[in-house]
Amino acid sequence: MSTLVIADHDNQALKGATRNTIAAASRLGSDVVVLVAGSGCQAVAQSAAAVAGVSKVLLADSPHYKDGLPESLADFVVGLAGGGQYGHILASATAFGKSVAPRIAALLDVAQVSEIISVESPDTFVRPIYAGNAFATVQSKDRIKVITVRATGFDAAAANGGTGIVESVAAGPDSGKSALVGRELTKSDRPELTAAKVIVSGGRGMGSAEAFKVLEPLADKLGAAMGASRAAVDAGYVPNDWQVGQTGKIVAPELYFAVGISGAIQHLAGMKDSRVIVAINKDEEAPIFSVADYGIVGDLFQVVPELVKELG
Amino acid sequence: MKVMVPVKRVVDYNVKVRVKSDGTGVETANVKMSMNPFDEIGIEEALRLKEAGSATEVIAVSCGPAACQETLRTALALGADRAILVQTDVELQPLAVAKLLKALVDKEQPKMAIVGKQAIDDDCNQTGQMLSALLGWSQATFASKVKVDGDKLTVTREVDGGLETINITLPAVITTDLRLNEPRYVTLPNIMKAKKKPLETLTPEALGVDVTPRLITLKVAEPPTRKAGIKVPDVKALVDKLKNEAKVIS
Numbered sequence A: 001m002s003t004l005v006i007a008d009h010d011n012q013a014l015k016g017a018t019r020n021t022i023a024a025a026s027r028l029g030s031d032v033v034v035l036v037a038g039s040g041c042q043a044v045a046q047s048a049a050a051v052a053g054v055s056k057v058l059l060a061d062s063p064h065y066k067d068g069l070p071e072s073l074a075d076f077v078v079g080l081a082g083g084g085q086y087g088h089i090l091a092s093a094t095a096f097g098k099s100v101a102p103r104i105a106a107l108l109d110v111a112q113v114s115e116i117i118s119v120e121s122p123d124t125f126v127r128p129i130y131a132g133n134a135f136a137t138v139q140s141k142d143r144i145k146v147i148t149v150r151a152t153g154f155d156a157a158a159a160n161g162g163t164g165i166v167e168s169v170a171a172g173p174d175s176g177k178s179a180l181v182g183r184e185l186t187k188s189d190r191p192e193l194t195a196a197k198v199i200v201s202g203g204r205g206m207g208s209a210e211a212f213k214v215l216e217p218l219a220d221k222l223g224a225a226m227g228a229s230r231a232a233v234d235a236g237y238v239p240n241d242w243q244v245g246q247t248g249k250i251v252a253p254e255l256y257f258a259v260g261i262s263g264a265i266q267h268l269a270g271m272k273d274s275r276v277i278v279a280i281n282k283d284e285e286a287p288i289f290s291v292a293d294y295g296i297v298g299d300l301f302q303v304v305p306e307l308v309k310e311l312g
Numbered sequence B: 001m002k003v004m005v006p007v008k009r010v011v012d013y014n015v016k017v018r019v020k021s022d023g024t025g026v027e028t029a030n031v032k033m034s035m036n037p038f039d040e041i042g043i044e045e046a047l048r049l050k051e052a053g054s055a056t057e058v059i060a061v062s063c064g065p066a067a068c069q070e071t072l073r074t075a076l077a078l079g080a081d082r083a084i085l086v087q088t089d090v091e092l093q094p095l096a097v098a099k100l101l102k103a104l105v106d107k108e109q110p111k112m113a114i115v116g117k118q119a120i121d122d123d124c125n126q127t128g129q130m131l132s133a134l135l136g137w138s139q140a141t142f143a144s145k146v147k148v149d150g151d152k153l154t155v156t157r158e159v160d161g162g163l164e165t166i167n168i169t170l171p172a173v174i175t176t177d178l179r180l181n182e183p184r185y186v187t188l189p190n191i192m193k194a195k196k197k198p199l200e201t202l203t204p205e206a207l208g209v210d211v212t213p214r215l216i217t218l219k220v221a222e223p224p225t226r227k228a229g230i231k232v233p234d235v236k237a238l239v240d241k242l243k244n245e246a247k248v249i250s
């Protein structure tokens, strides 16, 4: 039996999270096969084949897989896996993976294990529940295990060194159930939030979209991605996809700055696995200080510019 | 068009849960329970569709123990027209919930189901997608805007890199994201009115659905705790610590 990993990509490049999922797949003890379904995505298939631990890449190239729409893709994967040659089907816990994987599980009549952070054995996994306030160890007895993988739980497999082969497979039918109208992607020269080594996040304490910009020089200096609390996003200071937390993005950078963020459990759920946390808050009682390695009590509009200067 | 909105009873988002000492789960006795916040958003969206004339009836449904009636009464007080409880004390997993919801869809024939993107207790983020697949319906997850035009829906979704807009046709399952709307509050007169609205109780057996759990929870443990660090007096001390103690910047 093999393990099937559904690649998350944009037809140009593999999303970083896919390599974390491949790393999780490698712990299951079977061959790792990666499915690259898209349109004009030959280069993605080649780069997937080069990832350490991948034995084969299935390339399904067809216009109706271009936009990662879940209905046709789930039907296709169920067709591929119906013969029983895959004991596990894995996807990254990204917006794409979360949309597709549960459909596959339901059509195969098996449970899905969501957002695993560790593989204990081929049928037993650890996953956080209640915003990460408890870790459940769950066992699946289903014949096929459908799993989404939280990237922060697994170090990414090396991008190079793999010797996988690419095999083209015929696409399935187009369900026609949905169609992409357009995307409004946040443009930024900064690293992607979930892949960044350093993240500078701001909360409601930033006060306005204009004032949020006070964090930019700090992020520039550190080559950091920028994030936010839900309150800052809801208030319209920054785009939706900046939200870190239980219901936003889960991150674990080397260094995380929480600026003007109080530290609600929903926010902590998204960042408390960061290696080093720095909190800047004017309220010395703010709960964020209970998880911060280094805290500064003070007005962020004073502290942040000073910090930028001190960094030289 | 009828709209079905599943509402889940969960531990309130303000409660910091504690793991039971025997490792079988988290403490839910004497803990404040509420409607899953994403389901409040679901109810609100359905009510707005009704107020705009696109929906004719809003049906709230919940699956679980008798206490879920409370959650359904809240949905009725918010403005849902009627409610259905599928009552069971079995631990319900998403596939089982999706099958129960499918049976209710077959029975009630709504053309749209508005499901929460995730329940804040188990954080599974599965049920809506599973329901959509079982029904063979269109799917729009993580919706931040829904526009209805006859049988056509235009949905803006919150995706990893920003926003994405798709067109789907009814029947469809939509899952709610945080910015879809701001739910209204329950008022006292509406709580009184809700008491008179119909609440039907069914069982998984009556719907012909096997809800036996597929996943076995072997144990539930506390996550590793982070030890609180120190407060530093100024940015000079901070930069020194980051460089020389934590060694995260050079």
Ligand SMILES: Cc1cc2nc3c(=O)[nH]c(=O)nc-3n(C[C@H](O)[C@H](O)[C@H](O)COP(=O)(O)OP(=O)(O)OC[C@H]3O[C@@H](n4cnc5c(N)ncnc54)[C@H](O)[C@@H]3O)c2cc1C
Pocket (backbone or CB within 6 Å): A202, A203, A204, A205, A206, A228, A229, A230, A231, A232, A243, A244, A245, A246, A247, A248, A249, A259, A260, A261, A262, A263, A264, A265, A266, A267, A270, A280, A281, A282, A283, A286, A298, A299, A300, A301, B013, B037, B038, B120
């Ligand atoms: C269903 C649900 C899901 C949620 N999901 C998420 C999620 O994924 N992510 C998330 O972040 N939240 C989430 N939340 C919201 C969460 O509960 C909190 O409301 C939110 O995190 C608070 O954001 P905040 O810390 O920026 O704001 P606040 O709690 O208002 O804190 C602002 C902080 O800024 C400080 N401050 C103000 N001015 C200054 C200044 N000049 N200098 C220094 N400090 C200053 C204040 O002391 C305060 O501590 C969710 C809530 C619900 C109900």
Ligand SMILES: Cc1cc2nc3c(=O)[nH]c(=O)nc-3n(C[C@H](O)[C@H](O)[C@H](O)COP(=O)(O)OP(=O)(O)OC[C@H]3O[C@@H](n4cnc5c(N)ncnc54)[C@H](O)[C@@H]3O)c2cc1C
Pocket (backbone or CB within 6 Å): A129, A136, B005, B006, B007, B008, B009, B024, B025, B026, B036, B038, B039, B061, B062, B063, B064, B065, B089, B090, B091, B092, B093, B094, B097, B114, B115, B116, B117, B118, B119, B120, B121, B122, B123, B124, B125, B126, B127, B128, B217, B220
């Ligand atoms: C460790 C552990 C302990 C558990 N203990 C119990 C227990 O003691 N008692 C118990 O009953 N269950 C228990 N469960 C099951 C659990 O509460 C969920 O019902 C199940 O896992 C569904 O996951 P979810 O709600 O996170 O799904 P999600 O897919 O995240 O839910 C998304 C949406 O689906 C809809 N939905 C989900 N469930 C329901 C529902 N029941 N009714 C109506 N709509 C719904 C809602 O719209 C919700 O917003 C336990 C699970 C675990 C892992």
